[in-house]
Amino acid sequence: MSDQPSETPSAPTHDEAHGGALGARLNWLRAAVLGANDGVVSTAGIVVGVAGATDDRGTLLTAGLAGLLAGSMSMAAGEYVSVSTQRDSEKAALALEKRELREQPEAELAELTELLEQRGLSGEVAREAARELTERDALRAHARVELGIDPDDLTNPWHAAAASFVAFTCGALLPLLAIVLPPADWRLPVTVLSVLAALALTGWSSARLGSAAVGPAVVRNMAGGALAMAVTYGAGTLLGAVGV
Template sequence: MTADTMNGRHPGEPHREGLAQRLNWLRAGVLGANDGIVSVAAVVVGVAGATESVPAILTAGLAALVGGAISMALGEYVSVSSQRDSEHALIEKERRELAEMPEEELAELAGLYEARGLSPETAQRVAVELTAHDALRAHLSTELGIDPDDVVSPWHAALASAVAFTIGGILPLLVILTPAAVRVPLTFGVVLVALAITGYVAAWIGGSSRGRAMLRVVIGGALALAATFAIGAALGTTVG
């Protein structure tokens, strides 16, 4: 019998420990890759619509890649930092309440378990035993859905987002450097396939419809590429 089985767990079944952290960087990574693909592809396709100059396309693409990666990392860091600060504030508030009014907190915890379907006697017994074991953890988990050992990290989210944006952005940057006759249609095709993959992964992480998610990102990416190419073709000149 394995340790997981002894603890009432089934192999391969997801559990709480580290879940917020894993979902945090996975979400940031998938969104970063998606943004990298669309953002850089839109820039290079737009420039390719205006000129066939490889240095011009490469310069614009690299600028979009570096600027976008930094912007994504900063945005994720600020967003997740705010979430982390809120979680820390709630943890401190709960710790203070447990110190100042332990009886009221015990009654509140028992009431929460009773509201979940336990009998008053069982709810009271569970609340007492969990409070004796780790009062703060019991209240945070039951009242707020917070695991004090699993508070999200803004650094993880920022790094995952920046790296994913860079990886996603490199794809259209490489494809657009193919021969002029095929670079735009080839970039369209490769980018839309890549977006379908990121849409599938995002839906898998969130447990939503794969097909619908893939369709959304592919249509959105196609519109972005078509719009920027049309603008570039309308305003630019082709270099022979």
């Protein structure tokens, strides 16, 4: 035969394993960029809004720190809950597959063969590949081919929560420092320019990581951040004028 069972897409070659690991790293990088972007926009909105009402450094620092802590904790908690749910679903799917392999092995072998045929293998090669994969590790074979899950690399909610916390905090530090460190007359322009530059960078990074057009992503990101700061600054100015 010209085709060999080892060529099946479910058999993890070095290149496939490397590609899967690279894809996972890119997903983490995209999540980190988006988390940092959220930190920049939300904290900038808070401190610029407060700056519209007062130029007191202590008040600005307190508001910025409160926004940073609240946002980072919210991001971490949300990511933990989301990834925990995903992990529970993966574990339940693996448990069900393990039971089916124990109770109806022939049916599962036929199912694996059919799945391999759908990936482009001929019937004979698919049957041989399914038998070899089943003899090697039936659960792993079905998990990878049927469920798209690596049993040894389930999602970790603690890692996801920590990554979200760190990413948001790093993004939030920029507008916080930009609003409290310069002299009073320079705080707003320094903050606005710093935030827009950071949003241009995160927009560029997210576009490159997602293989999308860079220009529209950068413009959208900067426009959204500018709108958020304009709205909150206007609200802060109005509230400060009426003495609220």
